[in-house]
Amino acid sequence: MSWSSLSQELRLMVFSYLANDKSRPYALPSAHKSARRKCTGSTRGEQAKYAAVNREWRACNRQESVYEKAEHEFIFTKSLRDLLGHISGFPDDHPGMTLELSVQSPSDSKHWYKSLRHTMNDTMWYSSETDLLEPYPDDKTHEYNINYATSRQFRPGPYFRVFGDPHGLKIQAKSAGIPPRKTLPKAKAVRELVIRIQCHRRLSITKGLLPIIRSLPELESLTYECRREWVNAIREPQHRDLFSRVVASCQTLRNLSVHEANNYAFSTVGSTWTPGVDVGRALGEHSGHLQELHVAGMVDAKDFFHQFIPGSTEIMTPKTRKSKRAKPKKTKWPRLEYLSLTTNLLGTTSCQALLQAAAAAVERMPKLKTMVLSGQEEHDMFIYLTQGPQNIILKPGGLSLSEVTLRCWQHMVAPDNNVYGLRIEELSEGAGDDWARRIVPAAVAGPEPWLPPLPLLLPPTLPRPCLSPLKPLPRPSPDPPGPESPPDDQVVQQDDQDTWHPAQDAPDEHAGEEFWVTGNTPSPSEAGNGHEDEDEDDDDDG
Known part of the structure; x- marks a missing residue:
């Protein structure tokens, strides 16, 4: 019955x-x-014939245990091994595919991170818009504080439960059935690897991401997005290994996009945090084989160009360290075409040294088409681009270039007195925003408004915007005819130099500065591992 x-x-x-x-x-x-x-x-x-137990374990506010972490790493490794094993069976003539990795715990969407249900199914090719229309259930037990200015959204326990251990997930080869001394299956069909900010669980760089990269022998593009950590002492060394080990070991890699955004789970981790110096230096030393490089938030431009700043610590290779008369090696980028970085110095007193170092670095980028340095505001952008034979600098209206900085850039673009020279234009606030939209048409917006979205997709030719009048051009040669000379009241002629400088950009406080330029413009045909010997005699040193 x-x-x-x-x-x-x-x-x-x-x-x-x-x-x-x-x-x-x-x-x-x-x-x-x-x-x-x-x-x-x-x-x-x-x-009794039937028994049922339904109990909610109050573990959502505590960090996962050692046993739970090992179990999660086993599930992650097993799933990844099965996926790569399936892709490895694709034919060799496969046109290539994009692999996106995302790791979440679906139960977290019912507890402290309810917005996870909107993002865990959001991929590059699919986004569920119906989930956005569903209201959040009333749950006062797991409601978090939304006061960004005075308190954290998450307590430490729920935070580490949602985002995992700061050390990140690791590849557990032994527990997942992978034989000793064996790696993950080789997936040659994967050309692009994407780890977006929707992946809340961290990945260990050396024991998680590095084995994955080694299993993708034909990888050409890497997009890595993460949140700024509460415990940076753990993640900063791993981010250094991201560039010094992962990027350096993948010589087939051509495009790299990295975005580190603010983690609003903790309001104390805000825009006052400065990127690690070692992270930026590692990127500058091991990015010589890239064609496109876009890094936002994780690296400051001053650390990327540290090799070209006077008095900075120079790079020493293991060979030159043993030499008694060792000379530093400076990175060259023979393939680099597009470069975008962020910096906290744009608009400060240290900005001139940064721009001078950038000019010296551009000399070692023979194929560079566009370089963008973004400041803390959305309209603070220093843009260098080439349009045919012309070299154009777009700078904020409140930024004035010193005489030494102008000499560095003019020497870089016209070492042989090129008639086209350098053209400088000022960006107003509205024009800067317009240029940001033109240069980045298909960007992935980040939580931080001042960070340039990634990836930075730059068209080969850009339409000329409606900007302020042009600054004076270098003095044209009589043959061939050059552009029309500027009026006499706008320039100051230097008898000992073959350049024209605006009178308002040559203040008296810069009159005693020395002009410095390092390196020569490399040939476009040069290629290699990203470094160049400064002295040929170093090869004989033992």
Whole structure:
């Protein structure tokens, strides 16, 4: 006899009996006989045919245990191994595919991170818009504080439960059935690897991401997005290894996009945090084989160009360290065409040294088409681009270039007195925003408004915007005819130099500065591992 076959009177009698029964024999069923007798008696327990346990474990506010972490790493490794094993069976003539990795715990969307249900199914090719229309359930137990200015959204326990251990997920080869001394299956069909900011669980760089990169022998593009960590002492060394080990070991890599955004789970981790110096230097030393490089937030441009700043610590290779007369090696980028970095110095007193170092570095980028240095505001952008034979600098209206900085850039673009020279234009606030939209048409917006979205897709030719009048051009040669000379009241002629400088950009405080330029313009045909010997005699040193 089923429940549906009972009449309404019998159903009400059953409900009345259950409501008046104080022993509640159905409440705590147990498989253990002694516990069952204690709860239900010696005879009534024998009548039970079905038992169900539904209990919510209050572990969502605690960091995952060592056992849980090992189990999660096993699931991650097993799933990744099966996926790469399937892709490895693709034919060799496959046109290439994009692999996106994302790791979440779906139960977190019911607890402290309810917005996870909007992002865990959001991929590069699919986004569920219906989930956005569903309201959040009322749950005062797991409601987080939304006061960004005074307190954190998450307590440490729920934070580490959602985002995982700061050391990141690792590849557990032994527990996942991978034989010793064996790696993950080789997936030659994968040309692009994407780890977006929707992946809340961190990946260990050396024991997680590096084995994945080694299993992709034909990888050409890497997009890595992450959140700024609360414990930077753990993640900064891993970010250094991201450039010094992962990027350096993947010589087939041509495009690299890295975005580190603010983590609003903790309001104390804000825009006042400065990127690690070693991270930026590692990127500058091991990015010589790239064709496109876009890094936002994780690296400051001053650390990337540290090799070209006077008095900075020079790079020493293991060979030159042993030499008594070791000379530093400076990175060259023979393939680099597009470069975008962020910096906190744009608009400060140290900006001139940064721009001078950038000019010296551009000399070692023979194929560079566009370089963008973004400041803390959306319209603070220093842009260098080439349009045919012309070299153009777009700078914020409040930024004035010193005489030494102008000499560095003019020497870089016109070492042989090129008639086209250098053209400088000022960007107003509105024009800067317009240029940002033109240069980055298909960008992935980050949580931080001042960070340039990634990836930075630059068209080969850009339309000329409606900007302020042009600054004076270098003095044209009589043959071939050059552009029209500027009026005499706008320039100051230097008898000892073959350049024209604006009078307002040559203040007296820069009159005593020395002009410095390092390196020569490399030939476009040069290629290699990204470094160049400064002295040929170093090869004989042992």
